[in-house]
Amino acid sequence: MTPREKAALQRIGPLLALLAVCLALSVASRDFLTVGNLFNVMRQVSINALIAFGMTLVILLGGIDLSVGSILALSSVLVAMLLKGGHDPARATLLGIAAGAFMGFLNGLVVAKGKVAPFIGTLGMVTMLRGFALVLSNGSPITGFSSDFFSVLGNGYVAGQIPVPVVWMLAMFALFWFTLRKTVFGRHVYATGGNAEAAKLSGVETDRIQILVYTISGAMAAMAGIILTSRLNSAQPTAGVGYELDAIAAVVLGGTSLSGGRGWISGTLIGALLIGVLNNGLNLLGVSSFYQQVIKGAVILLAVLLDRAGKK
């Protein structure tokens, strides 16, 4: 096998796994392989996928962003307050995303300029931002938005049956794919993650790249938060707990290396779909939610072990 073929096989592995799980589920349950159900799965996946896209960039740098769940919650609360305060829903949405971006920017500063290990730096933000969300909302959900526009973001359909969150997800996927493959910024992300010192000595502004990437991760978490808030018609300060783990799982399932420098956004999409399909299929099969966790965890371990074996 040439190195190129080997790399191609490695990249196709997650896709094969996804197809295998889909095939198994279509045999096991008649309800799985229907257009309605598949769009349903994708809608459920969209929130995790959006967070995971941002997380992919962070992990490509060799970093980690544990704060996405808290950013999601705080942005949601902020947007809900703006809506309740009578702001234009489009503006509230954009401001919410900007707020998430700002929180990510702070992460980036801590990591790039403060030279704090990403695990620790973002861990601090987990608690702090969650605290702000609780303070601002007084600890209780903010519910009941009258705006149709805002409701469409999470509940609407395009062309009759494609859920709006799925459109968001696919659009963001296309944007991330293009950015990583075709832009100077994307190349610099890979180079910084692959060898930060060599990148810096080649004139790459590695600090700037780091800050920008955490900013993007924050914006993506906020975007996911807005969709969640719209779907539930409610912003919950306790939302998003543990979401960082699902996002990291999607990234790793997609074949992106935790040590940085190597990975694919398409892998992340497939990883997120794989997790979503498993959830959905196990639900359809009536597996208890306790066992679902056991199975999901086992699948993630298995996938990563297979990936390691393939690299040798």
Next chain:
Amino acid sequence: MPLQVTMKGINKAFGPVHVLEGVDFTISGGEIHALVGENGAGKSTLMKILSGVYSADAGTILVDGRPVSIRSTRDAEAAGIAIIHQELNLIPQLSVAENLFLGREPRRFGVLDGARMRAETARWLEKVDASHIEPTQEAGTLSIGQQQLVEIAKALSRNARVLIMDEPTAALSDREIDNLFRIMAELKERGVAIVYVSHRMEEIFKVCDKASVLRDGHFIGERRVADTSFDEIVKLMVGRELGERFPSRKVELGAVRLEVDDLADDKHIKGIHFEVHAGEVLGVAGLMGAGRSRILNTLFGVNRKTAGRIVLDGAPLENDRPSEAIAAGIAFVTEDRKSQGLVMGMSVRENATLVHLRKFAHAGIVDARAEAAAVKALIDELSIRTRDAELEVKSLSGGNQQKVVFAKWLAEPPKVLLLDEPTRGVDVGGKAEIYHIINKLAAAGTAIVMVSSELPEILAMSDRILVMHEGQQAAIFEAKHTSQEQILTAATGGN
């Protein structure tokens, strides 16, 4: 009868590179024996074999005439051989006593016997005149000189009869050096054999009884220090003829491109002063740690300058970051390809365009066709041998990897090219090709500053040679009118 350790016919290769070939080395108890040679001559490898860090591919080691098998540091310890590395190996968070007994802690009823550890530590420290060091003190709080004494005590406490010291004075103050020499003399009186690996000629002539010389992995000869001279040892060390290994070059110097005036950083270099003309190669020679690379790093904005002026094409240059140096037209082929030069997991193409990627992009979007064409041109120009520009750069040979490092900088012709050990780890054929590239760039009007530890290379490739000694500029020689001996003398602080 004193102890005698003999190494005979030692061979060692790393991959295709033969580092030692048929090397003999003998040391007896009660002598201090210098092991000298240029960087890369094989001194460290030979001593790592004697101390069990590496195993020899061929050859025998005899202790008092009996062959011993040394396959690990444990074997070496059993044979009474200990090495004190240049980077000291104490664990800074542990106490002196804990370090001394690491791995063989005395126990009483299954728990550590702290009292005995401390008492015995004190006894060993006394033997190296270091009773001022407390056994309970954290090793990390000691000065380098004190840590070295602890290392020596540790070796003695393990019954070492052969003590290998690798550049032991490199980080010591003058007083600490005197103290160390006194203790070495005492150990010698007690019948310990000491191998002294050092670049510092004056020290060798001060404390050593014998000197063995290695060159290019071969044993060249052994001399009694009393019967030899500084000049003879240096001649033995360098001794090879410059053949056709270096392509000739017609020098046509242009205007001054780079001026460096009284350059200094916080502690490693000071008073650096030189100029380089268009088309000129300025070699920078000196021993390891003399500040050669620091000069390049400071010019490139990696190392902060605290004083002095850098002028490029008549305009003063303030660069705090590599990106600013690059924008000003400075290129930097770094010393260590793996950690500083290349992103090993990326392709040849991606590495080759890393520096000047924006040249092939519009509004931040890379024009894949323009990039591929430029990479193809660079591959042809530098004759980089790779089946495919999409291959990961780590699959290439050392010489071809180094050419990719050059390619990074050549998408846009640089005004000044900084080279740090440009042919390290490159085979002979690859070296010649890299020399051609350097000459071609000089001919195109680039001003080149080249740091190299290989004296023949620096003599043949440079127009002038700046010699560094302990962070200061010792001399600048015209390459045509100097010799390896003269450079080495200046580099070791002689006159």
